[in-house]
Amino acid sequence: MQVKYLDLPRQFRDNALLNKIRVLFETCQFVLGPEVEAFEANVAKLCQTPFCVGVNSCTDAIFLALKALNIGSGDEVITVPNSFFATAGAIVATGATPVFVDVGEDYNIDAGLIEKAVTDRTKAIVPVHLTGNPADMVRINEIAVKHKLYVIEDAAQAVGASLCGQAVGSFGDVGCFSLHPLKNLNVCGDGGAVTMRSKEIFEKIKLLRNHGLKNRDDVACFGYNSRLDTIQAIVGNHIIEELEKTTLKRIDNAAFYDRELSKLHEWVKVPPRRKDVKQVFHTYVVRVKRISELMKYLSSNGVETKVHYPVPIHLQQPFLALGYKRGMFPNSERQSEEIISLPIHQYLTFEQISFVSESIKSFYQGVDE
């Protein structure tokens, strides 16, 4: 039995999608246009926000959000050390300084530690909804109001997730999404989206993503080339039709793992769950004992697993050079050595997912003896 971590070839073997792309080759309107606008409307609806701007990645979504809020050199932005590197990279790209706050048992920012990190230079908080599980947006927003900080949600992993029925991307001043092929709402290349309630921020980011152009010939401000590709908008509009279905499949798969792997609680810790949360399981992360032996065992049995992420951001080369050290964010560091992500994609069959959980059980039975 082979259980791949993802099955993109299966997803993109799709003639209906190819036909939609073929239509674009007749008009050749490759830059912006109605498909991008339709995609923005689709994401705005999903995120319960009045506005959305399509951009070329989540990295640029975060960067443009910070720029639109006039955050840059001399400013501090609070975020987590256990995300994909781009969260911190986008902050650094503006000239601002990322200030890391450790995470809790749910892998998300520990809201109880945020206020200690606030200084008179702090301008924003960038919580990450890691694994597709919403961060504690109620407390984060309370802290933001108290200290007059902006909130930019890194929702790259959490499209479709919600807290008490409210969608991620609608809690902060700006919500940032990724359409990267490995994300839940994926396209065949790079893409991203920004959501917001404020018309002013909407208009600013729309300018920033397209050279500051307010029309074909007139520039209103300095900007960038960060547009969402029209082909990717077509793909996004196609894939978003199935998003709820694939999300529910991921949630079912997670429930199966929860049930089966809870039996191994001495060895395997399943993801924490909260009431009133729709957790979309971009990744199904378990904390395990004997991680490297387990991963080797699973791999030799045909089960592909990943680690998100084995090296915390503050221990990556560019941050080490700035004086960050091991020991500064103990939860993130400990978790990075104990977490693995199991296959959870929408094409897993019952036989495959059972095989994954049975393989994990048989590994720990071997260890017990």
Ligand SMILES: *Cc1c(COP(=O)(O)O)cnc(C)c1O
């Ligand atoms: C993938 C990811 C990003 C970057 O997204 P891109 O679209 O590849 O730029 C940022 N933050 C998190 C948490 C991610 O998972």
